[in-house]
Amino acid sequence: MGVPGEIAGLHEAWQQYGRLPWKSLFQPAIKLAKDGFVVAPYLALSIAESTKILNDPGLQKVFAPSNKLLKAGDVCYNADVRKAGGIIKMEDLKNYKVRVTDAVAVDAMGYTIHGMPSPSSGTLGMSLVMNIFKRWSQLRDHGTSHLCIVDGERNAVSMTTTVNYGFGAGLLSPLTGIVINNEMGDFSAPTEISDDQLPPAPANFIEPNKRPLSSMTPIIVTKGNQLAGVLGGSGGLYIIPAIVQVFLNHFVLGMEPLHAVLSPRVYHELIPNVVKYENWTLLCGDHIELADQRKDFLRERGHELNAHAGGAIVQLVVQSLQNPIKRKTNVGDNTVIHGMLTAVSDLRKDGRPAAA
CATH class of the missing domain: 3.60.20.40 (Gamma-glutamyltranspeptidase, small (S) subunit)
Structure with a gap:
């Protein structure tokens, strides 16, 4: 997974232009996480077509409780998540630097x-x-x-x-219940050579502290x-x-x-x-x-x-x-x-x- 930077970017924007207290901005999201939300038809279709949900205990708890995939009209909420592992540390999140550039x-x-x-x-x-x-x-x-x-x-x-693919990497992050992204897939790799794809781009090869x-x-x-x-x-x-x-x-x-x-x-x-x-x-x-x-x-x-x-x-x-x-x-x-x-x-x- 790639180090998530969305919250850091939003916080930077809030510091420069925000008017409401930072804490209050999270209350609607917290309410949705606690009380759940009604599954819309488009999300229900994505759940039905996904092959990832039943393969990960964390995703299954949220999107297929009792081993049954949620359908349109059902209420989805995160009652419990399991540790999914990974190499991202709190230090990586703290060290994430927001780059503010001219458009x-x-x-x-x-x-x-x-x-x-x-x-x-x-x-x-x-x-x-x-x-x-x-x-x-x-x-x-x-x-x-x-x-x-x-x-x-x-x-x-x-x-x-974005979390890149539908349901990201097919895993829920430890403790938070956030879907883990698979943004590393947006990088190029020298071995990704195929007749039906564009050739790998050296400028987009994987390096530390680099965005894909x-x-x-x-x-x-x-x-x-x-x-x-x-x-x-x-x-x-x-x-x-x-x-x-x-x-x-x-x-x-x-x-x-x-x-x-x-x-x-x-x-x-x-x-x-x-x-x-x-x-x-x-x-x-x-x-x-x-x-x-x-x-x-x-x-x-x-x-x-x-x-x-x-x-x-x-x-x-x-x-x-x-x-x-x-x-x-x-x-x-x-x-x-x-x-x-x-x-x-x-x-x-x-x-x-x-x-x-």
């Missing part, structure tokens, strides 16, 4: 995208795609969990958090120094192409936020040389499938297509910059626009928080 800023289609620097590859990936689109005149002719927050003062947060390459793409979008939107997603390698497509759908092609998120997507992992297109029925009963016209468009250009019942999950908040209310801030003479906010939670994950 990478990319100009794209009249907007500025603010995102994470390396080892996150999402911002770089979006920049590459946008530079390609600048030279493609047909764009306008043809038209892991993540949360987005915008507050009343138009402060914005785009945060992706990530597909995380938490993005804040501005226009004229005003907030235009916040987006990000979950779904491993599918995150970057999903975020690019949602960004183009709304900010470039003018789709309404809900349509921008729900619009069928395509994915390409470079190796194998196949275009995956969405074709799946969601838990709510809606069906998402790429239009035949777009499939034909891709085939005519020599692409091999495969239907894919899955994809990234995208969260989106946008602010209308038309006819807004303008308010002075307490810092200098800056004016902050307060336009209408619209938030969309991807129906691919049932349109609500669902864990997993």
Whole structure:
């Protein structure tokens, strides 16, 4: 497992910008841990499909009490956990250093995208795609969990958090009941050579005190120094192409936020040389499938297509910059626009928080 740094990062943000007492911020999470929460349909599906739960006593206690997997509507809580082992020590957590860096800023289609620097590859990936689109005149002719927050003062947060695979390493940590991540799998290894995968990258080989390459793409979008939107997603390698497509759908092609998120997507992992297109029925009963016209468009250009019942999950908040209310801030003479906010939670994950 990799040394978890999320709490350290949140604490650093709280020290700089927080207003509420640190202790009080944990009360909702403590209540959920003690009293439990109702299993949502998406989480129930993940539990049913997982092969890890019944193989670990800690996971089994939480997600399969009495040796029966929890189903939608059941109450999930952590009544008991067992020591799972591992080499992480309290010293490792105490020595974790938060790196506060400036966001990478990319100009794209009249907007500025603010995102994470390396080892996150999402911002770089979006920049590459946008530079390609600048030279493609047909764009306008043809038209892991993540949360987005915008507050009343138009402060914005785009945060992706992950344990890598579903249920992480398939173990619960000692004493805490936290699912142990398997982030070490995001590193490259010299022996990982395969005909159907990209070759291992020496820059991403395992070293102490090093963060692995990530597909995380938490993005804040501005226009004229005003907030235009916040987006990000979950779904491993599918995150970057999903975020690019949602960004183009709304900010470039003018789709309404809900349509921008729900619009069928395509994915390409470079190796194998196949275009995956969405074709799946969601838990709510809606069906998402790429239009035949777009499939034909891709085939005519020599692409091999495969239907894919899955994809990234995208969260989106946008602010209308038309006819807004303008308010002075307490810092200098800056004016902050307060336009209408619209938030969309991807129906691919049932349109609500669902864990997993």
